[in-house]
Every structure is written in C-alpha cells, then in structure tokens.
Amino acid sequence: DAEITQSPRHKITETGRQVTLACHQTWNHNNMFWYRQDLGHGLRLIHYSYGVQDTNKGEVSDGYSVSRSNTEDLPLTLESAASSQTSVYFCASKSGDEQYFGPGTRLTVT
Amino acid sequence: AQKITQTQPGMFVQEKEAVTLDCTYDTSDQSYGLFWYKQPSSGEMIFLIYQGSYDEQNATEGRYSLNFQKARKSANLVISASQLGDSAMYFCAMREWDNYGQNFVFGPGTRLSVLP
Numbered sequence: 525d526a527e528i529t530q531s532p533r534h535k536i537t538e539t540g541r542q543v544t545l546a547c548h549q550t551w552n553h554n555n556m557f558w559y560r561q562d563l564g565h566g567l568r569l570i571h572y573s574y575g576v577q578d579t580n581k582g583e584v585s586d587g588y589s590v591s592r593s594n595t596e597d598l599p600l601t602l603e604s605a606a607s608s609q610t611s612v613y614f615c616a617s618k619s620g621d622e623q624y625f626g627p628g629t630r631l632t633v634t
Numbered sequence: 635a636q637k638i639t640q641t642q643p644g645m646f647v648q649e650k651e652a653v654t655l656d657c658t659y660d661t662s663d664q665s666y667g668l669f670w671y672k673q674p675s676s677g678e679m680i681f682l683i684y685q686g687s688y689d690e691q692n693a694t695e696g697r698y699s700l701n702f703q704k705a706r707k708s709a710n711l712v713i714s715a716s717q718l719g720d721s722a723m724y725f726c727a728m729r730e731w732d733n734y735g736q737n738f739v740f741g742p743g744t745r746l747s748v749l750p
Contacts, residue, residue: 557738566638566725566740567679582737614679621667621686621729623738625679 527551530615530626537633543602545629547615555618556598558582558590560611561628567614573598605633637661638726638741645746647716654701655711655744657726663687667729668709670700673743674722682724685709716748 528549537543549556554575559567569582571590579590587609589601602609610633615626639658647653659668670682685693685700693700701710713720726741 555736559740566742567727568740569738572737583739612677616679618736621669621684622681623669624681625671628677 528615528617528624528626530613530629532629533627534630535632537605537631539605539607539633541605543605543631545600545602545613545615545631547598547600547626548596549615549617549624549626550596551617551619551624552595553617553619553624554595556592557616557618557623558588558598558600559614559616560584560609561614562611570600570613571598602631605631607633609633637730637739638728640726640741640744642744643742645744646749647713647746648749649718650715652712652714653716653746655713655724655726655746657709657711657741659707659709659726659728661707661728661730663730665731668700668702669727669729669738670698670709670711671725671727671740672720672722673725674719679725683711713746718748718750721746721748 531546557572558570561567568584570588573579573592613629616623637660666687668685672680683695683698685702697714699712723743725743728739
C-alpha cells in the first residue's frame, strides 16, 4: 500500500547541531508539507513544496530549510537546532482535497 | 489575527449523544476549503471531512457532518452518536490560496472527551 513515512520517529539533539528529518511518500503526490505541532498552537506550516525543485516558506520557516530533488522525498533541515524547536513535526502530502499525514517525529533539543 | 478559531479548548459528551465542535474562519478568498482532522492520543492525524466554499450542501461522512454557514464564516463539526473512540483532539483547518498555490492553516484544536 502507498504510504507516507517519517524518520526518525524520535530524536534528541543538542543546541547548535544540524538535524535532518526525513519524509518519504509513495503516492507520487506533487504537494508536500512540513508542520510543527506545539501545545496550544495546533499545527503550523513550516515549508511546503508543489513539486520537484519547488519550495516555499510557511508561517514559521525561520531556522528551517527543505529541498525537493524528487517527488517522493521532502527532508526538513534544522540548520542550528534551538531549544525553541523542540516539537512534534508532521510531514504531509496532498492529493485532491485531502492531506495524508505521516506518523510524526518528536524532536527534543537540549 | 488568527485565521481559524476554535473557542472550545475542551468538550465533554455522553456516549451516544451528539456533539458540536465550533470552528470559525477568516479569509477574503472566494475559493477555499475547510477540513476537520482527528488526532487520537496515539498522535496520528486522521482526515474526517471536507467542505468546499462553493458547496451548497453540508458535507457528511458517516457520523460526521459539517455545519457550513458561509455568511457567518463558521464550519462546525457535528458528531452524532458519540463513541468512546471519538475521544481525541479535533482540528479545524482551512485551505486558501497564496501567490504560489494552496496553503493550509490549522486551528488550536478542541479536546473531546466521551463519557461512558
């Protein structure tokens, strides 16, 4: 079955380190999204992509970057991790009117 | 300003009763979409229902229906015959258009607890 996966599922890192969270989908969807979820804020959009080589900033993009070299993957990079980036990160891909979410990555920055 | 407002941080409902979760939105677009997602304690996000801004009829999906009042900019989720498994966080979201295409905005969520 087609699916969307994220890795790692849990990550603990130190302040200042570069971290990359992987997102892989097998539906061949063009639209992919990264969100972070914090208590009291719901999901907030970090970056999104409408296809290969296309990336766009979302509401909370500072300190994050993405790249889209193929349809299946949209890795999210924290250039220099900060404690404020401790959160749960969700990747999603979209077809038609529905977004399909990955299982999430819990990132802790110490 | 918040584009999606969910005024009920927490709600309780008796099993088998119906419950309405409120959602109001703010957009100047004429074409937009409204969504509801469920997030159980396990953490995954589950799509429930979709309403397009031009849809004249309220969307329904099984026990879920969306009470869409366009003039009031509200998109309330109605769950009929609540079940214990409905206990979860519920998020209202809006798809709107920016210069590059579509964008999604989520509300802060409502925690629903179904009581036996």
